[in-house]
Amino acid sequence: MRYLIIISVWFLSVMSMGFAQDEAEEETRKITIIHAGTLMAVAGNATLERQSIIVEDGKIKGIKPSYVNEDGDADVTIVDLKDKFVMAGLMDVHVHLASRGDNPADYALNGVTNAYKTLMVGVTTVRDLGAADDTIFKLRKAVADGDVIGPRILSAGNIIGVGGRDNGKECNGVESCRRTTRDMITSGADWIKIYSSCSGGQFCSNEEGAPMFFDDEIEAITEVAKKYEIKVAAHSHPRASALHVLKYGVSSIEHGSFINDEAMEIMIREGVYYVPTVAVMDMIEEDIADPESDPEMVAHETKFYENNPKKIYEAYKKGVKIATGTDAGVVPHGKNYREVERFVELGMANADALKAGTVNSADLLDLSDDLGTIEVGKIADIIAVSGNPLEEIKDIENIVFVMKEGRVYKD
Numbered sequence: 001m002r003y004l005i006i007i008s009v010w011f012l013s014v015m016s017m018g019f020a021q022d023e024a025e026e027e028t029r030k031i032t033i034i035h036a037g038t039l040m041a042v043a044g045n046a047t048l049e050r051q052s053i054i055v056e057d058g059k060i061k062g063i064k065p066s067y068v069n070e071d072g073d074a075d076v077t078i079v080d081l082k083d084k085f086v087m088a089g090l091m092d093v094h095v096h097l098a099s100r101g102d103n104p105a106d107y108a109l110n111g112v113t114n115a116y117k118t119l120m121v122g123v124t125t126v127r128d129l130g131a132a133d134d135t136i137f138k139l140r141k142a143v144a145d146g147d148v149i150g151p152r153i154l155s156a157g158n159i160i161g162v163g164g165r166d167n168g169k170e171c172n173g174v175e176s177c178r179r180t181t182r183d184m185i186t187s188g189a190d191w192i193k194i195y196s197s198c199s200g201g202q203f204c205s206n207e208e209g210a211p212m213f214f215d216d217e218i219e220a221i222t223e224v225a226k227k228y229e230i231k232v233a234a235h236s237h238p239r240a241s242a243l244h245v246l247k248y249g250v251s252s253i254e255h256g257s258f259i260n261d262e263a264m265e266i267m268i269r270e271g272v273y274y275v276p277t278v279a280v281m282d283m284i285e286e287d288i289a290d291p292e293s294d295p296e297m298v299a300h301e302t303k304f305y306e307n308n309p310k311k312i313y314e315a316y317k318k319g320v321k322i323a324t325g326t327d328a329g330v331v332p333h334g335k336n337y338r339e340v341e342r343f344v345e346l347g348m349a350n351a352d353a354l355k356a357g358t359v360n361s362a363d364l365l366d367l368s369d370d371l372g373t374i375e376v377g378k379i380a381d382i383i384a385v386s387g388n389p390l391e392e393i394k395d396i397e398n399i400v401f402v403m404k405e406g407r408v409y410k411d
Contacts, residue, residue: 028074028075031061031071031075031076032076032077032078032406032408033052033068033071033076034052034081035078036050036051036086037049037082038086039053040354041087041375042359042375044351044359050067051063052064052065053374053382054071055382055406056074058405059377060375060378062376079411084386084400085389085390087354087374087382087385088358088383089382089402090123090124090357090396091123091126091324091358092123092126092324092325092361093126093361093365094233094275094325094327095128095329095336096130096131096328097115097118097126097128097131098110098135099131104132107131107135108139111135112150113333114333115139115143115150115153116148118150118328119149119150120334120409122337122396123336124381124404125367125381126152127155127190127191127325128140128155128156129156129191129254130159130329131155134188136153137155137187137188140154140188149409154190154191155188156192157193159235160177160184169183171194171217173217175220177218177221178220178221178224181224182224185224193234194213194218194233194235196212196213196236197211197241198212205237206258206300207239209241210240211240211241213245218245222249231250231366232249232251233252233254233275234253235254235255236255236256236257239258239260239263243263246272249270251272252273252323253267253275254277254325255277256274257307265318271321273322273364274320274321275324276315278309278339279335280330281342282338283330285305288302309346310346316347321363321364322356322360323357323361324339324343324353324360340393341393350389350390350393353393358373380403380406381405385398386398386400
């Protein structure tokens with residue numbers, strides 16, 4: 001009798017496990033259907049009206065030309081954006097999320113705050129190009145794990161510069177540059193960022209300023225990066241520094257304040273991106289207008305102000321590939337939209353400005369297979385705007401909905 005009871009208990013346990021497995025297999029699918037009044041699936045292409053975007057498991061499963069309310073036997077959540085302009089999440093490929101403060105605690109707190117501000121204005125992906133220490137790598141992981149609310153982060157870690165610098169790493173001579181680059185990559189850098197010229201706030205960043213690296217130093221950096229299949233972004237203001245770094249296969253020129261026709265031709269031929277950080281002009285305007293500003297610095301900044309907008313527009317008209325980077329951290333976080341607004345102010349078409357912040361930026365970051373457009377199979381990074389930024393670019397400030405990887409963060 002005792003054996004019969006044991007066998008019966010075993011049989012019931014096995015049966016219950018089978019039922020539980022069947023229930024797990026038959027668990028109802030959960031999907032989100034976004035009803036988009038106007039859909040810009042691909043910036044630069046014609047918009048679509050009255051579309052349904054079907055999101056499942058963080059990805060775009062389908063796009064249907066009408067408002068649908070069901071998908072098979074799935075458990076459906078409807079997001080009503082029938083009176084909104086829907087597009088792919090924006091990208092900002094030049095930010096500094098965790099570089100301000102006096103110690104690692106400050107960097108972390110500021111990083112968390114800045115990440116939240118950035119996501120709430122519709123920027124779902126950033127490239128961080130210069131942090132104070134390794135806090136940015138920890139912030140990147142915390143966001144990826146869902147412990148901190150913020151955009152997807154690609155990070156260069158610390159900037160590599162000649163002689164070492166605040167928030168930077170030393171590069172003095174071939175061995176030093178090679179070691180520093182390896183250290184940055186093995187620490188977790190997705191990109192390498194180099195200071196090939198002085199900072200914009202230094203007088204040596206003017207048009208005639210000299211490059212900071214010797215040939216063998218920059219070659220050491222870029223060769224290590226190639227070995228690890230890591231791209232290099234080059235901070236450059238003077239004319240000569242851009243021409244210098246372009247000889248060594250960098251993937252983007254940051255700022256590029258005084259690039260000339262020769263540099264532009266190389267960039268077009270080699271597919272090098274221009275990230276002009278024109279949003280910094282907001283700060284420069286304020287400095288120039290401030291009667292308490294140092295006159296010598298005002299004269300220095302005035303040269304930037306008079307040169308940069310027309311230089312960026314010239315590059316745009318020639319066909320240089322342009323991506324959107326604000327230098328947030330130097331300028332305020334949470335106003336990342338200023339870059340696309342500034343693009344339009346200097347003459348760029350609204351559609352091209354939005355393309356710079358989505359399609360082009362995804363291409364620069366090698367994320368085009370997953371991000372930058374709203375297409376079947378891609379990650380569901382989707383935002384909605386009240387208004388129409390194709391007609392009035394300032395409407396890009398009116399972000400009313402943010403989804404990243406299928407999760408709604410702002411509604």
